Amino acid sequence: MTQPFDLARLRQDFPMLAQTMRGKPLIYLDNAASTQKPQVVIERLTKFYRSEYANIHRGVYELSQNATQAYESVREKVKNFLHASSEREIVFVRGTTEAINLVAQSYGRSKLKVGDEILITAMEHHSNIVPWQLLCEQIGAVLRVAPMNQNGELLLDEFEKKLSPKTKFVSIVHVSNALGSINPVKKLIALAHARGIPVLVDGAQAVSHLPVDVQDLDCDFYAFSAHKLFGPSGVGVLYGRTELLNPMPPYQGGGDMILSVTFEKTLFHEIPHKFEAGTPDIAGVIAFGAALDYLATLDGPALQKHEAELLEYATKQLDAIPQLRWIGTAKEKTSVLSFVLDGVHPHDIGTVLDTEGIAIRAGHHCAQPVMDFFGINATTRASLAFYNTREEIDRLTAGLHKVVEIFG
């Protein structure tokens, strides 16, 4: 049951949006770092802890069975959200970072060998660089990087050229966190698959802005975090195609991921449980289910339209500041506004905006190679979500004019 788009009404679903910061109404523009939570998520979390809490999977008592059912039902919600073919392909992890590390260590270590190449792009977050560097050190594989242009767009020809007979894995970001660029992942996956190379897509920045269909994309792995999708922190998802997940060795050993243990031999559980050792963030997963339910009540296309209009409006408003230089001007981009102001350090911008109640991010955004590419140390980044308003953009613009006034 989708509701007609009513921004004022929708904002009331998010209690944080009514808070103040430094005595001013909070303007939260750091959604690429994390999103705020709707009341239903907060309520689900507390209700579970208050009246439903028990550990999952092993208890014969009713509470545990109910908790197990609530937890497992979220797997189906995630399956539907990603359009996966089976909930067995949905592995709960702590976040995108852990999902990528899981694939690097389990798939990478068991399938790749000395001299094999792993291809990533020039716009990856550190979490899609470092796990592969660790793997390369462990097994003697080589990390290759597909370049981008000055707009922050991946160069398709160059990407294809980097796919060599030695390339055994491709791991690419769907949407860049520092630039907002949307990569044509479907095309990239087709190029890799034509050469028999499996592909992981880092979807951390994509899921809150674009509809994702893993079967249509035809990706082998897809990773994202619940906290960037209006859910709790500490929960993430790894989607993996059954054929790939099945033969993969466990990532961590422990309880819950086994069928039987003797000191001689351990039989591992089937997927996805094989990859979920130890007690997970039960309440977090269940509350994440509430976030997915909540999102399903919203009018997706209307939200996307609102965000696109907001991005266009914000780009125009900020463009009028002569000292501003954009970092990330891809034709296809999400609502990420990353920029530098001549002669003003991003941290000074961040502090001035902070006193105006505006939360933005100043820094390298865990994408230092992206900063190096543009020859800068840091950018100022305002990243939007569907709950942001034109009035908030106006206050950001006014705040930036004030920055220029102070430091200009």
Added chain:
Amino acid sequence: MSDLRELYQEVILGHSKSPRNFGKLEGATHTGVGFNPLCGDKIHLQIRVRDGVIEALRFEGSGCAISTASASLMTEALQGKTVAEAEALFKKFHEMVTTPMGQPIDDAALNKLTVFSGVREFPVRVKCATLAWHTLHNAVSETSETAKTE
């Protein structure tokens, strides 16, 4: 706004726009490199010490208004001071920028450096204000260590 004026006082803005003692130093006896991984700010500090007295010090690097002004004002404040006096001043400076708002600060001997007292309202910026001082501390203690091994 008053917090902001308190933080970005005219002296700080002036020093950040035209930092004093910026550039290379001839005949440096001590050098230090400071790095703030949070923002990528870097400072390269060169000091000339003779008989325990800081004769000259200059710095290079890029940073925010707070860290640049702090480095600039530090180089002014330490000219002619002994290394021990410099370290004592660092301690006082550090105390000032980390004293919670509302509590009195001991600003004796800090002179011009008291312009950084507004940083207290912005704890995340304390690192910016102290980067140059930490670099100084490392530069002078590194040499004492080297001296030991010789």
